[in-house]
Amino acid sequence: MAAASASPRTGSPRAQQSPNYYEGYLEKRGPKEKVARRLWTCLCGNTLCFFNNAKDPQYVEKLDLSGFVSLVDDPSRDRNLEAARLNLRMKDGEIKLTAPNLEARELWKGFLYSVVDLAVPTTLTLLPGQIHMLKEVVEKEKMRRRARAAARAPSSPLSLPLVGEIPACFRPVSRTEAEVLLERHPDCGNMLLRPGRDGTSLAVTTRQDLNGSVFRHYRVTQKQQGGYVIDVENPIPCPTLHDVINALVEKTAGTLQPFILEEPYEENITFVSSNDESGERTLHCAPVGPISRAPALPPKQDKWMLRTQTRSPSSSPRSFSPSGSPSNSMRRLVLSPSPLSQSLTEELKQKLEKRRTSQE
Numbered sequence: 503m504a505a506a507s508a509s510p511r512t513g514s515p516r517a518q519q520s521p522n523y524y525e526g527y528l529e530k531r532g533p534k535e536k537v538a539r540r541l542w543t544c545l546c547g548n549t550l551c552f553f554n555n556a557k558d559p560q561y562v563e564k565l566d567l568s569g570f571v572s573l574v575d576d577p578s579r580d581r582n583l584e585a586a587r588l589n590l591r592m593k594d595g596e597i598k599l600t601a602p603n604l605e606a607r608e609l610w611k612g613f614l615y616s617v618v619d620l621a622v623p624t625t626l627t628l629l630p631g632q633i634h635m636l637k638e639v640v641e642k643e644k645m646r647r648r649a650r651a652a653a654r655a656p657s658s659p660l661s662l663p664l665v666g667e668i669p670a671c672f673r674p675v676s677r678t679e680a681e682v683l684l685e686r687h688p689d690c691g692n693m694l695l696r697p698g699r700d701g702t703s704l705a706v707t708t709r710q711d712l713n714g715s716v717f718r719h720y721r722v723t724q725k726q727q728g729g730y731v732i733d734v735e736n737p738i739p740c741p742t743l744h745d746v747i748n749a750l751v752e753k754t755a756g757t758l759q760p761f762i763l764e765e766p767y768e769e770n771i772t773f774v775s776s777n778d779e780s781g782e783r784t785l786h787c788a789p790v791g792p793i794s795r796a797p798a799l800p801p802k803q804d805k806w807m808l809r810t811q812t813r814s815p816s817s818s819p820r821s822f823s824p825s826g827s828p829s830n831s832m833r834r835l836v837l838s839p840s841p842l843s844q845s846l847t848e849e850l851k852q853k854l855e856k857r858r859t860s861q862e
Contacts, residue, residue, distance in 0.1 A: 521646060522546050523639045524613045525556075526606065529585075533595030547646060548617045568678055569593035570618045571686055573611055590614075593682065616640050620647075624768070630785040669747050671695050671760035677707065681717050684709035684761060691761035693750060695722070695743065704743075706732075706750060708758055722746055 524545045530552060531538035541552040541562070548568060551561040569592045576587035576598065586607035590597040601607035608626055613636065615623040620643060622636045672695040675683065680696050684707065698705045704722040709715055721733040722743075730746050732738040738753075740746045750758050771788035 521642055523617065523642070524610070526610075527556075527602065528610070529600035531598045533597065538598065538600065545613050545617065547643065565592070565597070567614070567618055569682060570614075571682070573614060575607070593685070612636050613639060617643050620644055630783075633785060634783065667742070667744065669695055669743050669760065670762055671747060672743075673761070677705070677719060680707040681709065681715075683763070684717070685715050687761070687763055690763045691759045693747070693758040694761035695747065698722075704730075706746070708750075710757070720750075 522544050525543060527540060528543040529538040529540050530543070541554065542556045542558070544551045544553070544561075548566070550565040550567065552563040552565075553561050571591040571593060574589045574591070576589050578587060582602075584603045586601045586604045588599045588601065588607055588610070590599055599610070601610055608628065609632060612623055612626050612628055612632065615621075615626075616636045616639050620640055622633060622640060628636070671691065671693065673680065673683065675694075675696050677696075677699070680694055684692055684694065688709075692710060693706060693708045696705055696707060698721060703724070706720040706722060708718045708720075710718075723731050723733055725731060725739075728741075730740045730743060732740065732746060732749065738749050740749055747760055751760075770790075772785055773788060774783050774785055776783050
C-alpha cells in the first residue's frame with residue numbers, strides 16, 4: 503500500500519492545491535526523460551502533483567489529467583521484484599509510473615479512473631473499504647467541478663434557448679474534453695455537439711485518423727428568426743439541431759457519425775450493511791438465485807356462483823345447459839314463464855276471438 507498522506511504545510515503553495523485525494527511515492531519517467539525519478543506524488547483534484555519528497559511544500563512538476571487517454575499495466579520486470587509498473591497515456595505522450603507493489607498500483611488506478619471518469623471502476627480488485635473511499639472521492643470531485651464551473655461560467659451559458667429536441671450526441675463538455683472523449687471511445691462515433699466557448703453559440707467537434715488524430719471544430723449559431731447555421735465558408739442553414747448533425751453526415755458521405763456513448767450499468771445488485779457492534783460498513787453482493795415468492799391464495803369465487811352451486815337442482819327454477827354442450831363456457835340462463843305472463847296471454851286470445859266474431 504502507498505504511504506499514508508502527509509500533512510501539507512500551512513500557508514504553503516502545496517496547501518493551496520485542490521483537495522488531496524491520495525498520495526505516495528511513485529517512480530516517474532516522462533516521454534522525454536531517459537531516467538525515472540522517485541517522487542512524492544499527490545492526486546489533487548484531477549491533477550497529479552510531483553514533489554521531491556513528502557515534506558516539500560512546492561511541487562516540481564504537475565500533470566493535468568484532462569488529457570487522459572488510457573491506463574495500461576506494464577508487465578515488464580523492475581529491478582525491485584515487488585514493484586508494479588503502469589503506463590499512463592496522455593494526449594501529448596506516454597508517462598511510465600512504477601508503484602511500490604501490486605496493491606499500490608491497483609489503488610492508484612482506482613483513484614485515477616475515479617477522478618477522470620467520475621465513477622468508481624468496476625474492473626479492479628479492491629477491498630470494500632477502498633471502494634467506499636473511491637465513492638467519496640467521486641462525490642467530492644463532482645462537487646469541486648460544479649463549483650469551479652459555476653465560478654467560471656458566464657451568467658447565461660446560452661443566451662438563446664435551444665430550438666427543438668437536442669441530439670443524443672450533445673455533450674456539455676469543453677473543446678479539450680470533447681477531443682479526449684472522441685479519442686478514448688473511437689467505436690462510439692467521431693462527431694459530437696457541445697456548447698461554444700462564447701456562451702452564445704454551439705460547436706461541433708470531429709475526430710478522424712490521418713497518421714494520428716485530426717480534430718476539427720465547427721461553430722453553430724442560432725438565428726434570431728429560428729433555426730441554426732453551420733458557420734463555414736458557404737454557411738449551411740438548418741431548421742433544427744438534428745438537421746445540423748444530418749447535414750455534416752451527408753456532406754462527408756457518412757464519414758462523420760454522431761458520438762453515442764453507452765453508459766455502463768452494474769452487472770450485480772449490491773448493498774451496504776452496518777455492523778451494530780463495530781459500526782463497520784460492508785459492501786455485499788445480492789444473491790443471484792431466483793426470488794422466492796409466497797404461495798398464491800386460491801382465486802375468489804363469485805358469491806352468486808357459490809350460491810347457485812350449493813342449491814339442489816330440484817329447488818331452483820333455473821336450469822343450465824349440460825356441461826358437454828357448446829355453451830358450457832358461457833352458461834345461458836333459461837327462465838320458465840311466470841303466472842302473470844300466462845294470464846295476459848289468455849286474455850289477449852279472448853279479445854282476438856271476440857274481434858273476429860264481431861267482424862263476421
